[in-house]
Amino acid sequence: MKRPVIIAVAGGSASGKTTVVEKIIQGFDRQNVTVIKHDDYYKDQSDMPMEERIKVNYDHPFSLDNDLMFKHLLKLIRGEQIIKPTYDFENHNRSDQTESIVPTEIIILEGILIMEDNRIRELCDIKLFVEADDDLRFIRRLTRDMAERGRSMESVIKQYLNTVKPMHFAFVKPTKRYADVIIPNDKDHDVAVDLIITKIKSIISEQSVV
Secondary structure (H helix, E strand, C coil): CCCCCEEEEECCCCCHHHHHHHHHHCCCHHHHHEEEEEHHHHHCCCCCCCCHHCCCEEEEEEEHHHHHHHHHHHHHHHCCEEEEEECCCCEEEEEEEEEEEEECEEEEECCCCCCCCHHHHHCCCCCECCCCCCHHHHHHHHHHHHHHHCCCCCHHHHHHEEEEEHHHHHHHHHHHHHHHHHEEEECCCCHHHHHHHHHHHHHHHHHHHC
């Protein structure tokens, strides 16, 4: 099997990364694309009580098991299957459920800090940073976390002010300098996505020739 084309999609919380990923996927046969969310690699915290898990800074790079993710990516590149963890946002811990992932032609890595780790970054063929207005991102996050992650308005606001916002400027936004393309998600980004799809197809085509 040819080496998968690996795309990193980074950006602030609720910047619209998933929307961009979905638009990229539409340019290909879906069965040839695998999306791996960095969130699923939050460290296992089964040894911690809930009151301690809530206090963890989930927007700091130390909260993520990048060693495991890097190991898994190397296996996928070698054409091997992996058993990927999944994350339970309501319980602030890894879920008991895992996912079996087999290598596909295209692998998309999505997460706010996906370009922070140099080892993971260097495995990527294309690196994208999705940017959106800070106020818009907060509104999206508030709506999402209350509707999909069982969070209260008070807890979302507290987490945003205490960790999400400061960590965005300390760790997330600085990774923008590693991006090949910066996509403004509060505007029409179809042209950027079309160019990215063309580039991915070009890489695949070049691999086929070799």
